[in-house]
Amino acid sequence: MDSTGGAPGASRRRWMWIAVAVFAFLHWDFWLWDDRSLWFGFLPAGLGYHALYSVAAGLLWMLYIRVAWPAEIEEWARTPPGERAPSERNAP
Amino acid sequence: MSPQAAQAAAPAVSYLPLYVIGAYMLVLIGLGLASMRSFRGTSKDYFTASHSVGPVLLLLSVFGTTMTAFAMVGSTAKSFEQGIGVYTLMASSSGIVHSLVFFLVGIKLWAIGKRYGFVTQVQFFRDRFESSALGTLLFPILVLLVIPYVVTGFIGAGTFVQGATRGMFPGTFATGVPASNGAIPPWLTVLVVCFVVLFYIFQGGVRGAVWANAFQTIMFLVAGMAALWMIARSLGGLDAASNAVLAKRPELLAREGQIGHGEFLTYMLVPLSVGMFPHLFQNWLTAKDARSFRTVLIFHPIFILFVWMPCVLIGVWAAGQALQAPSSNAVLGIMTTKYVGNAVVRGLVQAGTIAAIMSMDSQIMALGTMFTEDVVVPLAGKGMLGDRGRVLWSRGFILGIMAVSYWLALYPPPNVFDLGVWCFSGFSGLFPLVLAAIYWKRVTTAGAFASIVAMLGVWGVLFYRGLIKPAMEGARPEEPLVLGLMPVAWVVLASAAALVVVSLATRPPSESTLKKYFA
Numbered sequence: 001m002d003s004t005g006g007a008p009g010a011s012r013r014r015w016m017w018i019a020v021a022v023f024a025f026l027h028w029d030f031w032l033w034d035d036r037s038l039w040f041g042f043l044p045a046g047l048g049y050h051a052l053y054s055v056a057a058g059l060l061w062m063l064y065i066r067v068a069w070p071a072e073i074e075e076w077a078r079t080p081p082g083e084r085a086p087s088e089r090n091a092p
Numbered sequence: 093m094s095p096q097a098a099q100a101a102a103p104a105v106s107y108l109p110l111y112v113i114g115a116y117m118l119v120l121i122g123l124g125l126a127s128m129r130s131f132r133g134t135s136k137d138y139f140t141a142s143h144s145v146g147p148v149l150l151l152l153s154v155f156g157t158t159m160t161a162f163a164m165v166g167s168t169a170k171s172f173e174q175g176i177g178v179y180t181l182m183a184s185s186s187g188i189v190h191s192l193v194f195f196l197v198g199i200k201l202w203a204i205g206k207r208y209g210f211v212t213q214v215q216f217f218r219d220r221f222e223s224s225a226l227g228t229l230l231f232p233i234l235v236l237l238v239i240p241y242v243v244t245g246f247i248g249a250g251t252f253v254q255g256a257t258r259g260m261f262p263g264t265f266a267t268g269v270p271a272s273n274g275a276i277p278p279w280l281t282v283l284v285v286c287f288v289v290l291f292y293i294f295q296g297g298v299r300g301a302v303w304a305n306a307f308q309t310i311m312f313l314v315a316g317m318a319a320l321w322m323i324a325r326s327l328g329g330l331d332a333a334s335n336a337v338l339a340k341r342p343e344l345l346a347r348e349g350q351i352g353h354g355e356f357l358t359y360m361l362v363p364l365s366v367g368m369f370p371h372l373f374q375n376w377l378t379a380k381d382a383r384s385f386r387t388v389l390i391f392h393p394i395f396i397l398f399v400w401m402p403c404v405l406i407g408v409w410a411a412g413q414a415l416q417a418p419s420s421n422a423v424l425g426i427m428t429t430k431y432v433g434n435a436v437v438r439g440l441v442q443a444g445t446i447a448a449i450m451s452m453d454s455q456i457m458a459l460g461t462m463f464t465e466d467v468v469v470p471l472a473g474k475g476m477l478g479d480r481g482r483v484l485w486s487r488g489f490i491l492g493i494m495a496v497s498y499w500l501a502l503y504p505p506p507n508v509f510d511l512g513v514w515c516f517s518g519f520s521g522l523f524p525l526v527l528a529a530i531y532w533k534r535v536t537t538a539g540a541f542a543s544i545v546a547m548l549g550v551w552g553v554l555f556y557r558g559l560i561k562p563a564m565e566g567a568r569p570e571e572p573l574v575l576g577l578m579p580v581a582w583v584v585l586a587s588a589a590a591l592v593v594v595s596l597a598t599r600p601p602s603e604s605t606l607k608k609y610f611a
Binding site: 027029 | 191408604
C-alpha cells in the first residue's frame, strides 16, 4: 500500500510533516515552567498555553487534511484482494 | 457510631441526583434494545457493525472509548495532588499524538482490515508476520493489559458514586467514617454498572457499544463544562476559586518542583498506546470510509480540552479548598456533591461523569471478539463455528472478564491515574511493532517476537518495581522515574531496538506478503 502520491502531493506531505514536528516541539513550554500567574484572573499560565495548544492541534490537522489527505487509500481498501488498485496500476 | 445514631446525625439530603443517574442507566438499556433491532444477525455485524459508522458517530464513539475513568476521575485526582501539570502531561500531548496515531496507524489498519476482512489485531499480525505463534503470544498480553484498564473504570465508578452519595443512606450503609458514611458502596455500584454494560453489548454487539459511547460522549462533554461553571459559581467565581489555590497551594499552579523536564518529554510517548488498543482497532473497523476519520483527527484534540480542562481545574480548586477525601479518586464526586447546588443539575453532572467512566464497554467488547476470533475459531477450525456460535463464545468470555475485573476492582490501588499510565505504557511498548508492520518492509517475524519479548521484560520489571513492590510493602508508590525519564521511554526504546536489530539480522519476509501489504 503505497500512499506517497505524485510529486506535488509528496512535497506537500513533506512540508506538513515538518509542520507537525515543529508543532510537537512547541508542546515543551519550558519558559512557563515556574509561571504561577493567572491569565484573565483565573487560568494558570501553563494550563492556558496548553489549552490553546489543544485548539491549535485541531487546526493543524484540519490544514493537513486540506493539503495532504491520502485520497488513494480509499480505493485501495475497496479493491478486492488479489486485484491491483487503480493507483497501483501505474506503479513500476 | 450505630446506624440509628448516624441516621439521626445526618443532614437532609436530596435523592434527585440518584434518580437522574437511574434515568441515565435506563437510557443505556434503551439504546441496547434499539441497537438489537439494527442487528443483522451475523458475526461480522456483531463485531464490526458491518463497516457502517459515519464521521460524527465515529468521532463520538472513538472519543468516548479513549476517555474513561482515567480522564475524569483520574485527572481530577492527580491534579488535586500534583497540580495543573497533569493537563500538560497527558491531555495536550494526547491531542497531537492521538490524532497522529489515528492518521498513521488507524486509517491504514481500517483499510487493511476492510480489504482483507480482519476483525482483530491478532488476525492482522498473524497474517502480516506469517506466524500463528506470534498471535498466540500477543493475545494474552493484550488481554492482560486491557484488564487493568477495565478495572480502572470499575474503581472510578465505585469511588465516584461513593463520594457523590455520601450521607444518602446512613442506616443501610453506615461506615462510621464521615467521608463515606451512608454512601453507596463501590461493590454495589460496580455490580449495577456491570449489569447495564453487559445488557447493551450483549444486545447490539459493537453497534451497541458505539451508540452507547456516542451518547456517553455527549453526556460527559456537557457535564464537564456544567460542573466547572456551577462549582466556580459556588466558590465565588472563577477568579476566587483560582486565587484560593494561589493563596494556599501556589505550587499546584506551576510545574516547577512537581514535574521534571525529562518526565514531561517522555510522557509524550504514553499516548502512543492508542495505536495498539484492541478496542480502538475494533472501533476503527466500524468506519464506513476513510473520510470518516477526518472529523476524528480535527475534533479529538478539542474534545480532550473540553473534558480535561474542567477536571484539572476542579482538582486544583479542591486542593485550594483543603478538601478532605477518603482517597483522591473521590475528589470529583465530593466536589460535585458539595458545590453543585441544584439537585437535578447535580444529577446530570454526576450522570455525565459516570458516562465517561462507563465507556469501558468497548474494551470488554474487544476482548470478547479477540477470544472468539483468535482462540476459539482457530481451535475449532475455520467454518466449524457459525455466526450464532461465535456470538455466544464472545458473550461467555465477556462474562468471565467482567467477573475477574469485578473481583480485582474490590482491591483498588491508591490512584486510578497511575494504574492507567502503567497500562498505557505497556501498549506504547507495542507501538513500534504496529508501526513497522505497516511501514517497514524489512521487519521480520523474529524481529516482531524480539520486540514483544523485550517490551514484556522491561515493562514487567519496571511495573513490579514501580507499583507491585511498593503495594506489597504497604508503601505509597512514588513517580516511578528511571534516570529522570518515564518507564514508557525505556519500554519503547527496548522494544524498538530489539525489533530493528533482530529484523536486520534475520531473513526478510516472503515476496507474497510484501506484495500483499506494500504493492
